[in-house]
Amino acid sequence: MGDLKIKDKDIVVPGEILAAGMDFLPSGGAFREGEDIIASQVGVVSIDGRLVKVVPLAIKYIPKRGDMVIGTVEEVTNNGWFVDFGYSNFALIPLRDGSMDYIPKGADLTQYYNYGDYVVANITNVTKSKQVDLSMKGPGLRKLSEGVILKVNPAKVPRIIGKQGSMISMVKTKTDCRIVVGQNGLIWIYGIDPVKEKVAVDTIKMIDEKAHIQGLTDEVSAYLEKKVGGEKRTTVDGKEGEENVQ
Amino acid sequence: MYNKRPDNRKFDELREISAEVSVIPRADGSAMFKIGKTVAIAAVYGPKDLFPRFLRDPKKGILRCNYNMMSFSGSGERIRPGPSRRSKEISFITEKALSPVLDLTDFPGSVVDIFIELIQTDGGTRCAGITAAALALADAGFPMKDLVSAVSIGRIEDKIVVDVSKEEEDYEKGMADIPVAIMPRNGNITLLQMDGLAKPSELKEALKVAKRACEQIYKVQKDALKARYKK
Numbered sequence: 001m002g003d004l005k006i007k008d009k010d011i012v013v014p015g016e017i018l019a020a021g022m023d024f025l026p027s028g029g030a031f032r033e034g035e036d037i038i039a040s041q042v043g044v045v046s047i048d049g050r051l052v053k054v055v056p057l058a059i060k061y062i063p064k065r066g067d068m069v070i071g072t073v074e075e076v077t078n079n080g081w082f083v084d085f086g087y088s089n090f091a092l093i094p095l096r097d098g099s100m101d102y103i104p105k106g107a108d109l110t111q112y113y114n115y116g117d118y119v120v121a122n123i124t125n126v127t128k129s130k131q132v133d134l135s136m137k138g139p140g141l142r143k144l145s146e147g148v149i150l151k152v153n154p155a156k157v158p159r160i161i162g163k164q165g166s167m168i169s170m171v172k173t174k175t176d177c178r179i180v181v182g183q184n185g186l187i188w189i190y191g192i193d194p195v196k197e198k199v200a201v202d203t204i205k206m207i208d209e210k211a212h213i214q215g216l217t218d219e220v221s222a223y224l225e226k227k228v229g230g231e232k233r234t235t236v237d238g239k240e241g242e243e244n245v246q
Numbered sequence: 247m248y249n250k251r252p253d254n255r256k257f258d259e260l261r262e263i264s265a266e267v268s269v270i271p272r273a274d275g276s277a278m279f280k281i282g283k284t285v286a287i288a289a290v291y292g293p294k295d296l297f298p299r300f301l302r303d304p305k306k307g308i309l310r311c312n313y314n315m316m317s318f319s320g321s322g323e324r325i326r327p328g329p330s331r332r333s334k335e336i337s338f339i340t341e342k343a344l345s346p347v348l349d350l351t352d353f354p355g356s357v358v359d360i361f362i363e364l365i366q367t368d369g370g371t372r373c374a375g376i377t378a379a380a381l382a383l384a385d386a387g388f389p390m391k392d393l394v395s396a397v398s399i400g401r402i403e404d405k406i407v408v409d410v411s412k413e414e415e416d417y418e419k420g421m422a423d424i425p426v427a428i429m430p431r432n433g434n435i436t437l438l439q440m441d442g443l444a445k446p447s448e449l450k451e452a453l454k455v456a457k458r459a460c461e462q463i464y465k466v467q468k469d470a471l472k473a474r475y476k477k
Contacts (some may be wrong), residue, residue, distance in 0.1 A: 013471045013472065014390035015347075015393050015429070015430065029389075038392075040349070041390070042384050060352075060353070060386065088293040088307070089295065089356070155387065
């Protein structure tokens with residue numbers, strides 16, 4: 001008969017025994033050794049029936065196919081662009097996935113994305129040796145030419161987005177900013193009104209700091225209400241940002 | 247006869263220990279570990295591209311440690327800065343002590359850098375360094391099987407003493423210094439060195455004592471990692 005060694009929502013460290021016996025199954029952030037289930041990361045325990053997992057408080061970004069990421073162009077070659085997106089290897093945007101437009105033969109590729117440009121891209125493929133391919137073909141994938149870039153730990157990204165994007169859409173509507181959250185922890189924020197843009201930046205920073213606290217949505221809502229509540233809304237470009245339908 | 251330790255500690259008593267994580271905001275993970283007057287700071291950066299390329303492992307990332315004692319850290323004699331035979335060896339054994347717990351299969355061809363700086367030293371620096379480095383790796387969010395706790399055990403005349411200070415290390419009449427690093431959960435030993443001579447029975451006793459001491463250190467490590475996320 002298995003028994004739990006910890007309670008739900010406890011903070012655990014690597015090597016801590018979570019449960020003993022075969023009645024429980026390890027999930028993300030935990031592994032089985034012998035009969036025991038052991039944490040492999042610093043995180044918050046989440047018990048779902050027989051499933052025991054650790055929701056990490058800090059992680060290293062590991063690229064996955066389908067992730068939307070933000071990165072900087074570090075190299076421009078004849079067959080594409082290399083992008084630094086916070087992983088050990090650069091990712092390649094091949095020429096054929098470089099733009100929605102037709103790229104003529106022999107074109108100057110810096111005209112599309114130059115060194116140091118920030119781009120939003122989708123991961124199309126990750127090989128076994130972790131070579132990453134990106135694509136710029138898709139809604140919302142483009143070069144970022146204005147706004148602010150923030151960096152947070154990738155472990156906080158699900159919290160910043162919220163359930164079905166609840167958190168991020170609240171920040172977007174309250175501050176009238178356009179926000180793109182990359183799965184690699186880079187966040188782009190742009191608002192016409194610099195004051196509101198500042199509020200959005202501060203809000204994201206607050207979520208980053210307090211990501212492990214429960215009932216954060218209410219706290220963020222109250223914070224936004226205090227900062228921008230009561231003001232008349234102005235839209236950035238007449239429509240809601242369609243980015244981040246995640 | 248060696249009946250009394252210079253700082254009046256019991257033979258199996260550790261010096262005062264404390265730990266803190268995320269002490270360097272710009273690093274991916276960092277930690278400070280104090281044991282008595284020895285203070286180690288560890289910072290983790292990476293994973294990043296590894297050069298030269300022939301050092302790369304296509305299956306997993308590799309660990310690269312750099313142990314350094316600061317020039318002002320000793321007893322007042324200036325320590326010559328830069329790598330030395332001693333610091334290179336300690337960097338190497340630190341790597342070997344930490345790699346069994348670390349899982350870098352998600353980062354093939356890359357390197358994780360750990361920098362360990364000793365800002366103040368009074369014996370047991372490699373153990374303090376390993377303990378701090380294990381904390382820094384966990385703080386950075388790398389998947390790990392366990393933490394690593396390390397302590398130096400000494401044999402002074404016929405006594406086995408825990409956590410030797412510099413003064414005891416320099417004891418002239420029969421001294422062996424045995425640094426031990428242990429994975430606290432299952433008691434596996436990831437580092438065992440011996441400087442000096444000891445009987446097999448004494449070594450066995452030393453390992454037993456080391457295990458108990460590491461349990462105390464592990465508790466401090468655990469609390470430090472959890473304290474970062476307490477309100």
